Amino acid sequence: xxxxxxxxxxxxxxxxxxxxMGILNVTPDSFSDGGLFTGEAEAVxxxxxxxxxxxxxxxxxxxSTRPGHVPVPAEEEQARVLPVIxxxxxxxxxxxxxxxxxxxxxxxxxxAGARIVNDVWGLQREPDIxxxxxxHGAPVVIMHNRETIDADLDxxxxxxxxxxxxxxxxxxxxxxxRDIVLDPGVGFGKTWxxxxxxxxRLPEIQALGFPVLVGVSRKSLLGRLHDRETRPxxxxxxxxxxxxxxxxxxxxxxxxxxxxxxxDAMRVVDAVMRPEAQ
Numbered sequence: 001x002x003x004x005x006x007x008x009x010x011x012x013x014x015x016x017x018x019x020x021m022g023i024l025n026v027t028p029d030s031f032s033d034g035g036l037f038t039g040e041a042e043a044v045x046x047x048x049x050x051x052x053x054x055x056x057x058x059x060x061x062x063x064s065t066r067p068g069h070v071p072v073p074a075e076e077e078q079a080r081v082l083p084v085i086x087x088x089x090x091x092x093x094x095x096x097x098x099x100x101x102x103x104x105x106x107x108x109x110x111x112a113g114a115r116i117v118n119d120v121w122g123l124q125r126e127p128d129i130x131x132x133x134x135x136h137g138a139p140v141v142i143m144h145n146r147e148t149i150d151a152d153l154d155x156x157x158x159x160x161x162x163x164x165x166x167x168x169x170x171x172x173x174x175x176x177x178r179d180i181v182l183d184p185g186v187g188f189g190k191t192w193x194x195x196x197x198x199x200x201r202l203p204e205i206q207a208l209g210f211p212v213l214v215g216v217s218r219k220s221l222l223g224r225l226h227d228r229e230t231r232p233x234x235x236x237x238x239x240x241x242x243x244x245x246x247x248x249x250x251x252x253x254x255x256x257x258x259x260x261x262x263x264d265a266m267r268v269v270d271a272v273m274r275p276e277a278q
Contacts, residue, residue, distance in 0.1 A: 005115070006139060006179050007179045010116065014211055018253070022051070022257075023257050024050065024060045025061050026081055027061065043084040047084070051094055059096075060114070062076075086112050096113060100117070122143050123169045141181045143182075143185045144188070177210070182210045187221055214255070217256040218257055219239075239262075240262065244269055247269040247273070248269055
């Protein structure tokens with residue numbers, strides 16, 4: 001069999017422009033779009049819409065990871081994502097990532113047509129997920145997370161230590177460094193000020209030598225900066241500002257709900273920050 005395509009093959013624009021990952025939650029309880037795409041037809045239509053708007057990756061998840069979420073069994077998660085992956089993968093021109101921390105879900109999703117594993121627990125909740133990814137030649141997104149919030153931490157030092165543990169798991173499983181993306185986990189396991197600190201100090205994460213993904217889309221930490229109550233869908237402008245900042249500070253991929261608007265914003269960032277690629 002020919003070797004599986006690595007990250008540079010799946011995402012040929014990586015490093016030369018800011019890529020947009022489109023979010024497709026096939027869940028009843030995600031904080032922003034829960035319940036909107038639980039039907040297969042609705043999910044497929046949304047997947048096609050996100051790709052038509054310019055998404056370079058389609059991120060499909062079957063379990064909400066919002067604060068206070070209720071974990072779901074792997075079987076239920078798989079029942080949500082597998083029909084959509086099977087329906088979408090043959091018609092997609094971009095790779096699908098499976099948003100899961102469960103090794104069993106990653107395995108069946110990759111068998112169904114997903115190409116990337118996006119783990120919000122950085123391969124540490126179920127380390128076998130790294131072995132699954134390696135067996136399929138799948139790149140991984142390693143996100144920083146914490147079980148508890150500690151306001152006294154130097155959050156970037158904590159991220160570096162966390163990533164070292166995750167990288168050790170990945171390397172021992174046989175995942176090459178060239179197929180690893182790091183995500184600072186803005187919105188997860190941090191105080192509000194630590195979320196902002198993680199964004200502010202993004203160059204320190206980029207200095208580790210891996211592509212960086214940032215996802216702040218519609219999150220509640222943005223709502224705290226408004227002088228009014230906002231629903232997640234009302235936070236587009238804040239999302240654009242946060243991701244524009246992140247791209248300026250070195251993020252290679254932004255994970256978003258609103259693809260078309262972010263494509264326009266990232267083109268401006270790239271024209272200024274990466275003129276050689278224009």
